[in-house]
Amino acid sequence: MARIIVVTSGKGGVGKTTTSASLAAGLARRGHKTAVIDFDVGLRNLDLIMGCERRVVYDFVNVINAEATLNQALIRDKHVTDLYVLPASQTREKEALTQDGVERVLDELAAMDFDYVVCDSPAGIEHGARMALYFADEAVIVTNPEVSSVRDSDRILGILQSRSRRAERGDEPIREHLLITRYNPTRVAEGQMLGLEDIIELLAIPSIGVIPECASVLEASNAGRPVIIEEQSTAGQAYADAVARLLGEERPLRFIDVHKPGFFKRLFGGTP
Amino acid sequence: MPDSQATAAADAGAPPLELRGRMETLLTLTLGSADPQQLRAALIDKLRQAPDFFERAPVILDLAALAGQALDADALLALIREHRLLPVGARHGDAAQMRALEAAGVPSLRALVAREAPAGGDHGGDRSDDVATAAAPLVEPPVAGAGTPTVVARPVRSGQQIYARGGDLVLLGAASPGCELIADGSIHVYGALRGRALCGVGGNRGARIFCQNLAAELISVAGHYKLLDELPEALRGQPTQIWLDGDQLRIELI
16 A cells, blocks of 8 residues: 655745655655655646656646546656656646545555655645645655744644544544754854754654755756755755655754864865 | 555455544534524624634534524525535524424434533543544534533644633643634643633633743633733743733733
């Protein structure tokens, strides 16, 4: 049975799509057959970040409307084996996602022996976001270290606990994981950003990782590669840790302390 | 695999149909008048206080106060639906009223009334989970026996509302900014209180708010309220109790 993971946040621009791409790639690299679905119908960003935008023929809405088969619409990733992308439609409205249609696609992916299905949620708490989270078994709440993002994450946690299929059926609740992105320890130390402990205290859910603010994230998305593939980058390593924790492994937190400049840098300035 | 639907059902071990007696929490709309004009004015007034919380909320109509009065069921339902409430049942009406509402598609809940009293009593620990996971944004536990507290073990999130009807509300977790805790009795919060807390909403002036960490956006006792900005700096983040002394809202360290 495929495990369905929704990547959601409420607020826009916090890194949901970047996170969806990296978590899906990370799970696939760990040997789990994984599909990542773009629920942001009308905007369509995931295919750009995964670098498959020129190979999109059919999309999620085509499959829901039975205009294409799932096999025709799924795009095999060229960097990672066992990773498939189901892109969003750019020409439809979010209402094109029907609950029955989404369920049918998820069931079909399960029947194709996928281990994980990562659902990249659109921002907001409207129909598209509700559809992305409705069938979830686990949720990764992407939060930036600032108050409005934390508030929206709190709101989406309330929706997960009341409007999901698991909540409606009275099943075991969705497993919630906090992922803090764009974390800048220097700015936290200067009081410009919320600290890790503050965010965890406010949201009261366990964390699967902290992704530091890192130039490699933008470089990787411009190049159409999930940043987790960039093994030298701090963000890539932090995502690899988050995937390990998602799979139940223990990893110490990294990249959360202020980087102290070395002796020579302090003495001469500039790059060491 | 032959059929994805069937496969999913088999994997989950779930039969295609299941009938379970689940306690759902619903709003009750108590009608004090059968006059459409009066009802309309009262509904507009009531919904203006919190327009979004009641958006498309399922409600049960309580007709106890209308015994023997003529009731135009269709007009009543149209009025309620016009204000974006969804009547899902009715109770405490006389036989003619219940027949009229049933004919208009709103079932009578007479059968449930008898079960309610014992359910409130022996509910104990189970209820907290029901309250926290109920679907509607406004969470109202079924009428409990007087003095039965509503215990919520999970954090109350932004946008969620908990109403402890007829008794105290005990929250073991935190109350996030943007949430609402409402009780006819007192409110006890063992996590941080960051949202709104309104106790004694039925007019009980003896109700109090007790909290470990006062950071509430708004506190209110029997309609007398204060906003966060009006709270003395020295009391913020502190364990405090809040009560009504005459017409004066008092806040003190515990």
